[in-house]
Amino acid sequence: MVVLSFDSAPTAQSSDPYEWQTLSDSPFFLDRPEALGGSWSLLQDANNVRSHSSSKVAYYFPKGVGDYHFGERHPMKPARLTITNRLVLGYGLHKDMDVFTPRMASREELEWFHDEDYVEFLSSVTPSTPLSAAFTRFNFADDCPVFDGMYDFCRSYAGASLAAAKKLCSGTADIAINWSGGLHHAKKSEASGFCYVNDIVLAIMELLRYHPRVLYIDIDIHHGDGVQEAFYNSNRVLTVSFHKYGNDFFPCTGALSEVGTGLGKHFCLNVPLQDGIDDGAYVSLFKSIIEPCITTFRPESIVLQCGADSLGLDRLGCFNLSIAAHGECVRFVKSFGLPLLVLGGGGYTVRNVARCWSYETAVLTGRCIPDKLPSTEYDAFFGPNRRLHEPLQAGRVENQNPRVALEKIRIEVLDQLRYMHGAPSVQMHELPPDLSGAWLEEDNLTKPEG
Ligand SMILES: [Zn+2]
Numbered sequence: 223m224v225v226l227s228f229d230s231a232p233t234a235q236s237s238d239p240y241e242w243q244t245l246s247d248s249p250f251f252l253d254r255p256e257a258l259g260g261s262w263s264l265l266q267d268a269n270n271v272r273s274h275s276s277s278k279v280a281y282y283f284p285k286g287v288g289d290y291h292f293g294e295r296h297p298m299k300p301a302r303l304t305i306t307n308r309l310v311l312g313y314g315l316h317k318d319m320d321v322f323t324p325r326m327a328s329r330e331e332l333e334w335f336h337d338e339d340y341v342e343f344l345s346s347v348t349p350s351t352p353l354s355a356a357f358t359r360f361n362f363a364d365d366c367p368v369f370d371g372m373y374d375f376c377r378s379y380a381g382a383s384l385a386a387a388k389k390l391c392s393g394t395a396d397i398a399i400n401w402s403g404g405l406h407h408a409k410k411s412e413a414s415g416f417c418y419v420n421d422i423v424l425a426i427m428e429l430l431r432y433h434p435r436v437l438y439i440d441i442d443i444h445h446g447d448g449v450q451e452a453f454y455n456s457n458r459v460l461t462v463s464f465h466k467y468g469n470d471f472f473p474c475t476g477a478l479s480e481v482g483t484g485l486g487k488h489f490c491l492n493v494p495l496q497d498g499i500d501d502g503a504y505v506s507l508f509k510s511i512i513e514p515c516i517t518t519f520r521p522e523s524i525v526l527q528c529g530a531d532s533l534g535l536d537r538l539g540c541f542n543l544s545i546a547a548h549g550e551c552v553r554f555v556k557s558f559g560l561p562l563l564v565l566g567g568g569g570y571t572v573r574n575v576a577r578c579w580s581y582e583t584a585v586l587t588g589r590c591i592p593d594k595l596p597s598t599e600y601d602a603f604f605g606p607n608r609r610l611h612e613p614l615q616a617g618r619v620e621n622q623n624p625r626v627a628l629e630k631i632r633i634e635v636l637d638q639l640r641y642m643h644g645a646p647s648v649q650m651h652e653l654p655p656d657l658s659g660a661w662l663e664e665d666n667l668t669k670p671e672g
Contacts, residue, residue, distance in 0.1 A: 277556070279587050280395035281319040282386050283307050284326070284378035287402045290371050297537055297570040298416040300375070303402050305572065305600050309580035312596030318587040320395070324385035326377035327424070331384060335423045335452065337411040344418060345373045366413035376419040379403045383421035383565060387428035390523055390561040397562045397586050401579045404527045404565030406446040407473060415444065415473060416568075423452040425563055426459055426525055433522035433561075434458060437515060440465070441508070441551055442529020442567040443539040445476030445492070449527075455486040460519045464508060464532075466540060467494030478634055488641040491515070493631060497540040498621035501547035504532075507628055508551050511635055516558055518639045524560050528552060528582060529567030530575040534614030537570035542618055545578045545611055552582045562586075573603050577610050 288304030310316065332341050343356050347368050362368055369375075379402040386398035406422055407415030422438070426449070429436045438453070440446035440463040453459035467476050482490035493511065495504075516524075531539040533548060556562060564586060569575035577595075584591045595601075595608040605612070 277396040277586070277588065278394070279319040280386065280389045280398045281310070281316065281321045281583070282324050282382040282398065282400040282402075283321065284382045284402055285323050287375065287378045287382075290369065290375040292369050292416070293367055296367065296416075299570075299572050300402075302569060302572045302575045303566075305576040305598075305603070306401050306579045308598045308600060309576055309595060310583050312598050313580060313584065313589075313591050315580075315583050315587055315589060315591070318589055319399075319583075322385065322389075324382045326374060327381035327384055327419075327421075328377075331424065332377070332380060332419055334427055335410060335420060336408075340411040344376065344413075347372075361412045361414060365415055366418060372418065379405065380419045380421040380424055383425040383563070384428055386563055387425040390563060391429060391432040395561075396559075397556065397564065399564045399583060399586060401566040404442070404529060404567030405448075406440060406442060406527055406529075406567060407444070407448045409448050409451065414448065417448065420448045420452065422446075422449050422525060422527060422565060425565075426453070429523050429525070429563070430458060435460070435519060435521045437519060437521035437524045438462065438527070439512060439524065439555060440527040440529070440567075441532055441548065442527055443532040443536065443541055444471075444529065444568060445473055446527060447473045447475045450475070450480070450490055450492075453486065454482050454490060455484040457485045457489045459486075460489045460491070460515060460521065462491045462493070462511065462515055464493040464504070465495065466497065467492075468496065478631065481638055488638050489519075491635050491638055493635060495541075495631075496622040496627075498542050498619035499623045500542045500621055501544055503621075503623060503625070503628055504541070504543055505547050505550050505554075507632055509554055510632055512555065514636060514639055516560075518642050521560060523563065524555060524558070525563045525565065526552065526555050527565050527567045528579065530569030530578045531567075533569070533571070533574050533578060534618065535571055535574060536568075538568070539570070540619050542614070542621065544614055545574070545581050548578055549582050549585045553585045556586060574612070574614065576600075577604075577612065581610055 288300050290300045292298045329341060329345065340360055343360050349368050349370060351368065382400040383403040386400045389395045389398050403421040405417035405420060408417035408420035426436050426438060436459050438449055438459055438461045440449065443466050445465040445467065446461065446463040450461045450463065453461055463476055465476050476492045476494055478492055478494055480490060480492050481488055493507065530548065532541045532543050533539065533545065534542045552564065566579060593610050595604055595610055601608060
């Protein structure tokens with residue numbers, strides 16, 4: 223975590239939470255343009271200050287996961303994972319983590335959540351398969367094309383999320399990271415929004431074998447619909463999604479009124495936002511909602527989906543978040559000290575995705591890293607300055623989130639928590655058996671060079 227302090231404390235600390243209470247000390251918030259220039263000396267100082275983090279971090283990078291191609295014009299670029307990994311290694315962050323090359327998920331594991339006939343189609347279809355009704359039925363179209371190696375790609379990122387969840391359940395790691403996961407739109411029997419297999423649902427199912435209650439937090443700009451739907455009737459998973467909502471923005475779900483059904487009523491929270499939300503408002507809202515979620519629901523573990531399309535200048539997004547603010551949400555969740563599974567998700571301006579997830583890896587390992595990116599074969603990609611915290615203001619979108627509207631959302635969301643009446647009691651003997659007890663032994667612990 224880059225911990226920097228300003229020469230002077232924030233002035234005029236007002237009682238308005240949007241003014242001062244929840245901003246991080248980082249000078250890289252877009253809301254603090256005065257800090258964006260001339261910060262190199264501060265960075266030098268920060269680099270000499272190593273924060274004390276006793277968290278044991280496990281990092282999962284499936285072999286070859288960045289080598290797949292959805293298609294020339296498709297915005298989802300798995301190469302972003304290779305570049306992220308390269309920056310993580312370049313910063314030397316692997317020295318503070320156990321790095322794993324997980325195996326692919328098995329077909330049986332995919333079928334814990336997905337329907338058999340859907341997995342059968344996913345496993346057998348190729349780019350040369352003639353079109354049939356199944357393509358429509360399973361929603362394989364423009365957003366979700368059939369590409370070479372698609373099934374293995376899905377098994378790779380899902381295997382990593384499952385291995386990471388098992389690691390947390392074993393108690394041998396406090397935090398587990400899989401940037402290739404977080405594909406939150408996939409449904410039980412349908413591909414959606416560039417997602418084919420919902421690794422998040424599979425990982426939460428794994429966590430539920432050992433943890434009576436799991437909190438799912440989603441900061442992708444799109445609603446976490448696939449995860450919400452999977453646990454909509456459950457009081458063992460509280461899903462909380464912060465996203466753009468309205469004007470037919472994909473996937474068009476995630477209204478405040480979606481709160482769960484049956485036993486799961488009030489165990490689903492949605493924070494619908496408008497274009498252009500900025501650092502201060504977003505981080506303030508995030509903290510003021512997540513803290514009571516944790517103290518009220520009392521989860522045994524947390525899954526955090528870190529979609530980077532909520533950053534400013536994203537190719538498909540319309541928010542104004544800086545990498546520092548996005549990372550501040552991660553730091554805040556980490557600060558509760560609960561077993562934490564951190565996943566990727568969306569993110570379509572590739573260089574900023576790589577910057578963001580590298581920075582968040584540093585936040586999670588408790589490391590201070592310099593603003594100057596390490597030299598890699600991707601140097602040209604990051605421009606002449608090669609900065610980690612490149613200001614993302616050039617395409618700044620007008621903020622259409624009036625303070626009063628955000629406050630109304632906050633009050634309505636927190637109202638839902640009041641119905642929860644403390645954490646539900648769960649009988650541990652009702653948990654399903656572990657179907658694959660040999661997972662941890664099968665992990666291939668890898669310590670990359672460099
Ligand atoms: Zn997204």
